[in-house]
Amino acid sequence: MSTQTVAYLGPEASFTHLASKELFEHETLVPIRTIPECIEAVVSGKVDIAVVPIENALEGTVPLTIDYLFHEADLYVIAEIQAPIEQHLMVHPLHKKHWEEITTIYSHPHALAQCHKYLYYRFGQVPLDQSTSTAAAAKFVSENEQLCIGAIGNASAAKEYGLEIVEHNIHDFHFNHTRFFVVSRDNHCIQKPMHTGQVKTTVMVTLPKDDRSGALHQVLSVFTWRQLNLSKIESRPLKTGLGNYFFIIEVLEDEKVPMMRGAMEELQALGCEVKSLGSYYTYETKKEVATF
Numbered sequence: 001m002s003t004q005t006v007a008y009l010g011p012e013a014s015f016t017h018l019a020s021k022e023l024f025e026h027e028t029l030v031p032i033r034t035i036p037e038c039i040e041a042v043v044s045g046k047v048d049i050a051v052v053p054i055e056n057a058l059e060g061t062v063p064l065t066i067d068y069l070f071h072e073a074d075l076y077v078i079a080e081i082q083a084p085i086e087q088h089l090m091v092h093p094l095h096k097k098h099w100e101e102i103t104t105i106y107s108h109p110h111a112l113a114q115c116h117k118y119l120y121y122r123f124g125q126v127p128l129d130q131s132t133s134t135a136a137a138a139k140f141v142s143e144n145e146q147l148c149i150g151a152i153g154n155a156s157a158a159k160e161y162g163l164e165i166v167e168h169n170i171h172d173f174h175f176n177h178t179r180f181f182v183v184s185r186d187n188h189c190i191q192k193p194m195h196t197g198q199v200k201t202t203v204m205v206t207l208p209k210d211d212r213s214g215a216l217h218q219v220l221s222v223f224t225w226r227q228l229n230l231s232k233i234e235s236r237p238l239k240t241g242l243g244n245y246f247f248i249i250e251v252l253e254d255e256k257v258p259m260m261r262g263a264m265e266e267l268q269a270l271g272c273e274v275k276s277l278g279s280y281y282t283y284e285t286k287k288e289v290a291t292f
């Protein structure tokens with residue numbers, strides 16, 4: 001039986017890689033440099049599936065992922081992975097003794113933001129430089145041993161790239177989790193025994209063009225009277241001018257049940273544009289096994 005190819009935001013030992021490994025133990029995992037390239041790889045058929053970060057408990061939605069799924073790609077979400085996130089500061093072993101003199105700190109923008117307070121109070125004068133992922137930052141530090149620089153990432157990245165963790169758990173709030181979407185060209189949700197039992201549907205809704213008052217209230221009441229529980233609603237720019245948005249709505253129900261089908265039809269009857277990303281199960285990964 002041929003295994004599926006799964007693209008993930010790489011390189012090896014990114015948080016996305018750790019999440020992908022848990023759900024796709026026997027598949028072929030392919031590291032890709034950026035989120036849009038991961039999504040494009042699925043669209044073009046280069047790979048079967050991609051795993052991309054969608055939301056962090058401290059920083060919120062990953063705009064690049066949600067915007068790309070709305071504006072650029074016609075893909076379905078076939079699973080969601082939730083993973084605990086622990087951020088550590090790491091340096092090349094050559095600089096372990098004088099790590100407090102680091103001249104630049106590299107990481108993914110979300111990771112830098114998750115450690116904002118730590119960085120502000122501890123390294124207020126040190127420039128921060130954005131990388132495509134935390135693992136890319138760790139790799140960069142390992143390839144530039146002549147520079148006294150640091151990276152923020154997970155313990156697996158420190159191990160993978162031969163770095164030393166000099167400060168553990170530097171994220172500002174204890175409850176740090178990230179959700180990852182597994183996206184595919186086909187709308188069939190992954191059903192593995194270890195899912196949490198929670199099914200969700202993500203829909204993207206654009207309000208009617210006539211700018212009527214109470215339009216959002218009407219949209220919400222479509223779900224309310226059917227007792228369909230929402231776990232998230234968020235607006236993102238339509239990119240057609242100020243004040244124009246689409247809404248991402250997550251419903252704790254399968255799109256195939258009659259109440260959900262009715263809700264979708266009613267939204268369209270109200271004049272909304274509706275794009276469903278499909279229904280999927282949630283999978284939870286264990287805490288990363290610390291290697292320090």
Ligand SMILES: O=C(O)C(=O)C[C@]1(C(=O)O)C=C[C@@H](O)C=C1
Pocket residue numbers: 009013014015016017053056062085108110111132133134135177178
């Ligand atoms: O940089 C990584 O390691 C990623 O997998 C990306 C990402 C993100 O985009 O939020 C994933 C989890 C963490 O929240 C920090 C970064």
